[in-house]
Amino acid sequence: MSNVRAYRAALVHFSDDPRAAGPEACIHHPDGLLLVEDGHVAACGDWRTLSATLPADVPVEHLPGRLLTPGFVDAHVHFPQTDMIGAPSGQLLDWLETRTFPTERAFADLAHARDTAKAFVAELLRNGTTTALVFGSVHRAATEALFEAADGLDMRLIAGKSLMDLGPEGLNETVEAGRADTEALIRDWSRRGRLGYAVTPRYALSSTPAQLEDAGRILARHDHVWMQTHLAENPGEVRLVGQAYPDACDYLDVYDRFGLVGPRSVFAHAVHMTDRSLHRMAKAGAAIAHCPTSNLFLGSGLYDLARVDAHGVRTGLGTDIGAGTSFSILSTAGCACQVAKLRGGALDPVRALYLATLGGARTLGLNDRIGSFRPGAEADFVALDPGATPLMARRTAGVSDLADLLSALMILGDDRAVARTWIAGRVAHDRG
Template identity: 40%
Template sequence: MKLILGQTLSFLSDPFAGDPEASALWDRRSGVVVDDTTGTIVEIGPADTLKRLWSNAVVEDHGDALILPGFIDAHAHYPQTGIIASWGKRLIDWLNTYTFPEEARFGDAGYAAEVASRYFDLVLSNGTTTTVSFCTIHPESVGAYFAEAQKRGMRVFGGKTCMDRNAPDDLRDTAQSAYDDSKRLLARWHGQGRLSYVITPRFAPTSTPEQLEALGSLWAENPTCLMQTHLSEQTEEIEWVMGMFPEATDYTDIYDRFGLLREGALMGHAIHLSARERARLKEVGASLIHCPTSNTFIGSGLFDMAGLRAEGQKVGLATDTGGGSSFSMLRTMAATYEIGQLRGTPLHPAHLLWLATAGSAEAIGMGQTIGRLAPDYEADLVVLDLASTPGIEQRAGRAETIWEQVFPTIMMGDDRAVAATYVAGQRV
């Protein structure tokens, strides 16, 4: 057994559903007991009590640092690691100028393995313990992603990105090969340890109706999988896609027509939605994945977090590496706060931490497994130093509540704030 000590903050309820300050239990001197054999949490409680009850446990004491569930990045593109923070493009030009040339390199298994290793080094150093990633059209890219995550014991989700039009020749598959490759990769990786396969059409403009239909069929055959794609990211994208599918009512309806809209659908961005689309997304139980640094970096728009949550939508949070400009979920939370301010709906620190942990876990269908400090949950943890830089330290020193203490780290923190990251109870 292992006893990890520090401050703890445990969510009791969804802070969007009531008083955010009453949604979590904070303990100034507490601990988490972890079963090293199963990698799960056994107990949370006051430090002195746990030390008496678990006197034989190995103790790792983080002092005044704050223990939280590991961060969950619900939408990323690990193959874009090398092109993060590339200058000056909007979505379609971004894909053609930066993304597609880089993704073409992932047919090389060695290159894919190198980038996957670098990617997981970066996300773990930022306290992220679960990622949901698009790979490339190459099966080699999927194998590299899952093999590297498996080596580290991580719970991750990913899938082969499928495209059979509006992409370079060396990045196109077909309706049949997309189905066949995805089916084979799903059989190889889905449910292997902590790995889950995600059926992955990039987005409607890069898939023919035949490919979308094939992937909808594959999802129907494998209903325990998730499906990820992009929806209504930029206004010119919407105009473009509707020109290709004139029979559709709207962008959301395209996915609906091909069996790609139900619970388990992860819809990246979802910024420019009509009232009909919002109602339909809620009706089917799809999840909307907010990518704030990407939405600002490539000029997509301002996600309506407050309005969507108020109407009962499921929302996860994500970096959208590398359209997003940071691997850090702290920076992602900060951008979420800033976008809320621009919309006149500022979020409480509890909202932000919930979105990066339990909220994203619920969005990807893992709300009973990861994302909370609670018995029987998997022991993926991040430990935050709430005084990691002089600027943060002097501001946090004035705090009168835990929310005032943690907020400067959300707004100004980076990988220096991550004192430790645990995967299945093991420090990495």
């Protein structure tokens, strides 16, 4: 039993979406025990019950005051934008031209790409993110640098190089070059270790119809890859897409006509959506990455989670670095709760944690592997510290209600609230 690790702490995870399945979908053990064996969850339950069955030779690490949760899932993030968080600009299209594209040109330099990739992966783990769906730059070698960094840690990460045959100078490519690089990355990296590949047309205006059609063909040829892109983020962007594709029913229909809307498709933002689009997404099994801090930073709008839920479309959370303002999925979840209020609805912190864990895993179609503490799941998890700062310690002292505790963590917490992060049962980050 030497390969078994046992952790005693408060535990929380989900068996389903509490919105649909009710409060019993949230499994909370104030005094719990988590058993990990060979990189997978062996058991999870109440300390008093489960410890009675524990073999005598299994040491138990006691983590008093800590809350163990499955690792966080970031459903939309840009690794080349790590160094431009908070850069001032106008709204989306101006921000792309004045801030983003100049920053991404630097990723033609492999040394810069490798250095940024290592920092990016370390930042994810420092914030408790154990799985991410990542946009790369247009450069194949930069995306390879990201895969190398994640693979070296046995991290579950899905990424793709951006397809941009209408990109600005220094960031454009031909359809043929984009296809060749994408096929090579799929061949060399997809399904290596815990890596995955996502066909990545940046957005409808960065690619010609020929490249979008080619992306659909690549997706159809490889049934194990994902597709990620941006959708209906900003009103000005939506208007320009409508002008470029006057025959399309709406923005989603532009992607749909090229075969890019399916069960492994994840669309970032989806702020300005038609009912027809949401109905079509639900029917196709496509998902949305909700990026609240980015939408607020760029003034793009307020995501309507209640409306998306009503249509039955899956939602995960995305930090959208670098328009997003924090790598922390905890603070992103807190922002999502506030945006729901601004929309006249509500997102309680318990369900927000679901979106950050099992909900994110479902967004990526990986809920059979990650996102919960069910036996057999991959042991990617985090230890949260409600007393990480003096204010947090004061705020959470004596708090026993889970929703109240999670609200404090999400509103006051950031990377400092993540005491430790485990990848496949091994410690990948330890704040102490």
